[in-house]
Amino acid sequence: MNTRIPSGDRTVSRREMIGAAGLGLLALPSVMTSEAIAGPPNEPEERIIKTTDRNLGEMQSFVDDCIAANKESDPQAAVQEVLARGVSDPAKMLKAVGDPTEAGLKVFHRSKTLTIFAASWTPQMNLMPHNHLMWAAIGIYTGREDNILWQRSEGGLEAKDVRCLFAGDVATLKPNAIHSVTNPLERFTGGVHIYGGDFFATERSQWDPESLVEEPSNGAVIRAIFERANERMRRSRGH
Numbered sequence: 001m002n003t004r005i006p007s008g009d010r011t012v013s014r015r016e017m018i019g020a021a022g023l024g025l026l027a028l029p030s031v032m033t034s035e036a037i038a039g040p041p042n043e044p045e046e047r048i049i050k051t052t053d054r055n056l057g058e059m060q061s062f063v064d065d066c067i068a069a070n071k072e073s074d075p076q077a078a079v080q081e082v083l084a085r086g087v088s089d090p091a092k093m094l095k096a097v098g099d100p101t102e103a104g105l106k107v108f109h110r111s112k113t114l115t116i117f118a119a120s121w122t123p124q125m126n127l128m129p130h131n132h133l134m135w136a137a138i139g140i141y142t143g144r145e146d147n148i149l150w151q152r153s154e155g156g157l158e159a160k161d162v163r164c165l166f167a168g169d170v171a172t173l174k175p176n177a178i179h180s181v182t183n184p185l186e187r188f189t190g191g192v193h194i195y196g197g198d199f200f201a202t203e204r205s206q207w208d209p210e211s212l213v214e215e216p217s218n219g220a221v222i223r224a225i226f227e228r229a230n231e232r233m234r235r236s237r238g239h
């Protein structure tokens with residue numbers, strides 16, 4: 001049972017704290033499909049779900065609930081509630097999204113005020129520290145996603161917190177949050193990621209995982225990261 005504990009700007013699982021030893025074990029690689037990176041045109045409240053896709057069609061009411069929640073006075077809290085409900089039955093969400101087979105994103109909705117996609121992480125995949133410049137909510141429906149929270153420091157960045165998200169857990173991030181992500185498992189991890197803005201149209205930053213030097217981040221950079229993760233997975237499987 002995951003009892004969620006309100007903690008400042010976020011809701012966390014009791015299992016979130018893996019401790020300093022966990023921090024030392026995390027390395028950093030990662031992923032995204034070309035379709036996801038290119039993304040759909042930036043039109044208001046664009047619906048990405050194809051109704052001809054039986055599985056994705058099951059996401060329709062969830063997306064509708066998120067769009068409605070995003071219009072409330074505290075959009076992040078309202079969307080977080082919808083997301084927590086959505087992943088409270090992880091198997092149902094997994095069935096609706098579909099089994100992950102490669103690193104990438106399935107985009108369900110994109111507008112100027114809201115982006116919703118499912119992100120799949122290959123086994124033991126890592127994503128370097130990055131920001132979003134908009135609020136975020138992450139709900140895991142399969143596997144596990146470990147987050148390191150960073151803050152800016154004189155040397156670039158320093159780690160300040162860690163959250164381990166298991167299936168059914170939801171975490172939120174403030175607009176100025178910086179995090180890196182690891183799938184510690186030898187199987188796929190999948191989560192629904194929701195952002196309070198157009199995730200694909202926003203120029204952001206990422207930080208080199210070793211030097212922690214800040215670099216610009218954009219679709220092309222992220223696409224290359226996802227492609228490398230898929231390439232690693234194929235190599236490890238002897239393909």
Ligand SMILES: [Fe+2]
Binds near residue numbers: 130131132179
């Ligand atoms: Fe992120």
